[in-house]
Amino acid sequence: MPHPNLWAAVLGQLLIHEETGCRHSALHAARLLDHLCEQEIDPQIRQLCERASQRLDHSGKPHACAA
Numbered sequence: 001m002p003h004p005n006l007w008a009a010v011l012g013q014l015l016i017h018e019e020t021g022c023r024h025s026a027l028h029a030a031r032l033l034d035h036l037c038e039q040e041i042d043p044q045i046r047q048l049c050e051r052a053s054q055r056l057d058h059s060g061k062p063h064a065c066a067a
Contacts, residue, residue, distance in 0.1 A: 002039040010036060017056070030056040 013029035016022055033053035037046050 002036055002041060006036060026056040
């Protein structure tokens with residue numbers, strides 16, 4: 001089971017991306033999700049994390065920050 005701090009980091013980056021559209025946060029969240037997928041987690045959660053990571057990694061959404 002992944003450490004709760006890893007889950008918190010993913011959630012934090014996802015929230016920042018959702019609020020600001022920050023591309024850097026999206027990429028960071030995608031990397032963290034990929035790391036979660038390497039951990040021992042439920043297969044359905046792993047699939048959700050993989051799909052979310054792919055969407056974030058290819059997100060072309062306009063953003064408010066300069067990153």
